[in-house]
Amino acid sequence: MSDWASIALRFGVYMDLMLLFGVALFGLYSLKGRERVSGAVLPFRSIVAGTAALGVLVSVASMVMMASAMSGELDLAELRPHIEMMVVETDVGRAWVVRIIVLVFGGLAMMLNQRAPGFSLLVAAIAGGIALASLAWSGHGAMDEGVRRFWHFSTDILHLLAAGAWLGALVAFAWMARRDTLQTEESIKLLARTVTGFESVGALTVVVIAVTGVVNYLFIVGPKFDVLLLSTYGKLLIIKVMLFAGMLVLAALNRFHLGPRLERSLREGKYRMAANALRRSVLIELSTAFLIVGLVAWLGTLSPEIEIAPL
Template sequence: MSDLLGIALRFALYLDLMLLFGLGLFALYGLKASERVSGVVLNIKGWLAGTAILGVLLSMASLLVMTRAMSGEQAWQALGPHVQMMLWQTELGLTWMLRIGALWVAVLAVMTGAAWPTGSLWLATWAAGVALATLAWAGHGAMSDGALRVWHLMADSAHLLAAGAWFGALAAFGLLLLPGNTQDIAPVRSLARALTGFEVVGAVLVAVLIVTGVVNYLLVVGATLDGITQSTYGILFSLKLALFGVMLAMAALNRFHLSPLLLRAVETGEQAMACRALRRSLSLEFGAVLLILGLVAGLGTLGPMSSD
């Protein structure tokens, strides 16, 4: 039960921190300066503050569950000394405190940034990126030694940030495609422009994901495919690759068919059908992302080629 709880909390943290970072980043490259004011196009302030605060709560719960598992102490009320030791005497604890500090910086930046929406977004997104990158220390990257450890953590962090940017963009497109937003032409024009602007960003993110994914595989498993279908780790990893392929296919459909369809529909004012088609496609891509995050949460608890 504790293992399942730990995996569930890992999944929730991935989901929450990627959404926090990805939405903030999207607002910077996908929206005009006037649209970054919360409520003009998206409720940026509410989403960023909410996910940052939720990230603090999830991190606290994750620390307690992890400390309980590592210490062997079964009584929750007796975890105090173990938590203190975890925080101040382990690298994992130090990165946890860094995450909490970064999340509160994001909250304060968003809540006090009405007079400087773009500046507060930059600060909140930077802090969210730091918080997201700290999750690398709870994965396989932290198990390496020496210079290899540095390279592994850098690759893991880059992979997390690229995944968060992609996930946040999907979430932003989904919010812009809500039925209430697509009845008027102005929000749809903003959506069409953002989709066009995401073409270059999306290509860069895919390249980063592929390169860092290959690097992480080589560092965790090695330059071999032996036994990849005979272990729990290998099977989950293969499923992750298959789902990533589905995401790439849906992204290509959006890029080469549905986005141009929406642009043409905007010119004629008949955007309803194009919005419905794009909404269905993004829903499938979003579902694939959720499944991938669930697999990643489980993979992080397994050793390479583990059968358990």
Template sequence: MSDWLVIAARFALYGDLALLFGVPLFALYGLRGEERHHARLLPLRPLAGTLAITGIALSAIGFVAMAAAMAGTGLLQVESDTLTMLLAQTSVGTAFLVRMAALAFCLFAGVLLSRHPVAALSAISVAAGVGLSSLAWSGHGAATEGGAGMVHLGADILHLLAAGAWVGALFALLLLALRGSPKDDAGQVRTLHRALDGFAGVGTVIVGLIVVTGLANGLVIVGIANVMSAAAGLWGQLMLAKIVLFLGMLAMAAANRFRLTPSLERAIERRDHAQALAFLRRSLAVETVMAIMILGLVAWLSTLEPLNGG
């Protein structure tokens, strides 16, 4: 039970921190001026506050659940000495403390969003990026030793940040699409189109980072010689499922960029964007579901040994 609680807590925390990092980052490059104040477009202030508080709670639950799994006890039976030892003597404990401090800072910066949106969004993105990066110490990267360990940990961090940027942008675009009404004067839908068009270049960089860091991680964790043996176990099967979902997200993203976004632009010019907006909403929703499934797989994969049959 404790193992599944660890997986569930990590899954929720991955999603929470990805949004806390990626949505403010998207608001910086995807929105302009007054649009960052417009709660009808993106409710940035309540979203940042909610995600920061939720992240603090999930971090605490996840840390205690991990301690329970290590000690072989129930969640409520974990001794304070075990928690103190983990906090003071392990890299996981240090990462937890850094994450909690980063999330507390996000909470403070969120208060300043209405008065200093650019500065506050920048501060939240940086702090949330630190919090998201700290999750690398809960995965395989922190267990690799020597020079390969540094490469692995660095690749893990970049992988997390790139994934967070994609998940956050995807969530923000879906919110913009859902809030754009077919009965509007197309102003809000034009904002959505411009944001989609602007994300194209950023998305290319994100995908490139995910592919390169994913390959680097795979080579360090498994190695070319052990690919087939790893694929025979549960870890390999889950990794294959993750890759298939990632390719599915790429296909949906390509459809958005090369077919649905240009179609929306033409529909706006005709002042008849209802159908184009509906297609785009559906595509973004499917891509979001795939992203959620990948986060679940990542949380599960982080608890398994690649070359141990599961």
């Protein structure tokens, strides 16, 4: 399988599990009571159950691809013993098994959404968090040992969870800000409330992403910066940091300008322009997040070593 196919599959796994965790978590901290029922505000059954099912499929594809890359086999029948060996005898295989199990539980939890919406989202968020954390065993931290391995895994997992929480919130805001949704004052009030209420969670996710990102860089590369300009890994990392900085600017704009502007416009009865401005900002921020996840998928296939041109 080509490098680009590998990157695309990694992107699909990351995006899917982040959405499962982040959207379910958003329903817990931003919505109340019957707002958590699928369809009342967000289509939780479609998003959560859909990402859980898709997560199983892309995880199976990822395991097949990994076994093929390590064994050199392309025929599925020949690959079977290699897959069984990886699942049973390796840490990444055991993490994969845990991921599959919790994804099934997360998807089934949506069957309880109508009767116990809060509980169903709690189960889905926990399942999504565990599934997302399992990706750390496929990252650079798997190369470490002992105490260093523990701390590298810890920062990787925190980084993934914080990124998933942010991405899930952006998808939720984008859904709530759709043009055909913002037709009533109640829907706009709900959007304004959730955007304003995201302040604490958003600040926490930004701090966690920034701190764990720096720590992960030190674990992978060390306290040196020549790699940033002399390798593909470093150049992509610089682009990722610049996009993240752009997301911070947009997030601050949403929280401190567009959100309060929407609340003021509600009181004045003229909220269309403010709602449209917030929608555009959220969509730009979400598009930037997709690019960052794509870069993360690419970075996971690269070595941070400096590339020396041949003489």
